[in-house]
Amino acid sequence: MADRPLDFNILIVGGGPAGMAAASAAAGAGTVGIVDDNPNLGGQIWRGQSFAVEQKNAAAAMYRRVQQAGVTHLPRLRVLDAPRPGILLAESEAGSYELRYRKLVLATGARERFLPFPGWTLRNVMGAGGLQAMVKSGLPIPGKRVVVAGSGPLLLAVAAYLYEQGAQVVSICEQSPFARLAKFSFGLLGDPRRLAQGVGYRMQLRRTPYRAGWWPIAARGTRYIESVVLSDGHRTQEVPCDYLACGFHLVPNIELPALLGCELLHGFVRVDEQQQTSVSGIYCAGEPTGIGGLEQAILEGEIAGLVCSGRTEALRPLLQKKKKFGKFADRLARAFALRPELRGLANAETILCRCEDVSFGDVRKHSSWRAAKLHTRCGMGPCQGRICGAATEFLFGWNADSVRPPIFPMRFGTMVGRGCTQENKLQER
Amino acid sequence: MHKPDQPAIRILINGKTLDAPAGCTVAVALAIADEACRTSVQQQERGPLCAMGICYECRVTVNGVPHRLACQTICAAGMEIQTNG
Helix, strand or coil: CCCEEEEEEEEEECCCHHHHHHHHHCCCCCCEEEECCCCCCCCCCCCCCCCCCCCCCHHHHHHHHHHHCCCEEECCCEEEEEEECCEEEEECCCCEEEEEEEEEEECCCEEECCCCCCCCCCECEECHHHHHHHHHCCCCCCCCEEEEEEECCHHHHHHHHHHHCCCEEEEEEECCCHHHHHHHHHHHHHCHHHHHHHHHHHHHCCCCCEEECCEEEEEECCCECCEEEEECCCCEEEEECCEEEEEECEEECCHHHHHCCCCEECCEECCCCCCECCCCCEEECCHHHCCCCHHHHHHHHHHHHHHHCCCHHHCHHHHHHHHHHCCHHHHHHHHCCCCHHHHHCCCCCCEEECCCCEEHHHHHCCCCHHHHHHHHCCCCCCCCCCCHHHHHHHHHCCCCCCCCCCCCCCCHHHHHHHHHCHHHHHHHC | CCCCCCCEEEEEECCEEEEEECCCEHHHHHHHCCCCCEECCCCCEECCCCCCCCCCCCEEEECCEEEEEHHHCECCCCCEEECCC
């Protein structure tokens, strides 16, 4: 399979809000491209939104800006490797591509953190964002009983969305204790827009119990989930449901930045005020620099886009706005820090690595991520430890010691094809 | 979002015909058809977890191409989907 080169002055990885903002801000600076593995722009938060002309929402407005900027959108294309500086290797259903860039913006977003508990592998136990994504993708939800549980501001947003779509949201359980959430909410008084959003969600869901300091301890059922057992550490309650939407806040997608050699700090990509990473010409925006939410992602994307295109004169107001956002990501992390009880949910037989069906008991015997991988195949399946690795980070304090290419499963044809291009042959001699 | 009046797209899931709502993903079509996406190493039925291309629980064979992620693939007319991959 031949590599098809595509050349960009500025290439953006990730078509969510941060990537779209970067692309539109970089308009006029030569060829600008967005590569993304989803069929449509919008990332997870704007998934399934109509970008039609008559739409007045922020997503549609951003989409129009990207269109007007003449940005090349490369959908359904997953970046797998960075074989040489200035080149990314990507794969689609149809084949493999070499993407060339002079400047690169990494807007790879975040994923949910999942923690193992008995029954979490049953069908219809999904991420909170996961179930929302399914409904946005057409899953009929009216009348279905849903328990939303785990941690993070996403839970309320998902619960409100599902309710709006006709689901019967039975219960919302946030593991964080009430006192900590109250402190966080109090802190939002200086941030009327976010506060109004939170209050709005609560009003919509006023008939649904919101329990702070409660968490799921088991999912029960045979093939599908039939009920979930919730606990506050003292009491337990079994709640019948059709779906459990459960995620424990978010984990940044830092695999590609790490592969490119970008320095990480506390698990996030380290950037300066202008979104520049430790690697010259590579910028990072949005959740990989800190879980800060939509507005912060857009702002960081705009900054990265302007800096890439050399339009630094337009930066000043954005940098001031960014300062005002301050440490929102830190406040979020504090408010939704995971309680230690969550480390004890799985029993020895509970599956920890879903790709390879490795049990919690087998993984627990080892002293590091690397040892567990070598002895049990934990983290060696197709997700490459993105699910169980984020769990073991919290459960055992382990860190993935290295990121190696390909960062997602690669087809053999792509691997073979790479060796066949003229340029590669010349380099190998 | 699926609306009852939306046009349907005819696809094949393990040889059986399904009229899936237009624009839905293969993962959604499988859920509507009550089919698991895959069988795990220990023979458990699995469905989507993350629904955003990360967990690989939803991988299926689409038009003969194995290991496609059902959550990132939009149904197209005549698409043939095979599970148990």
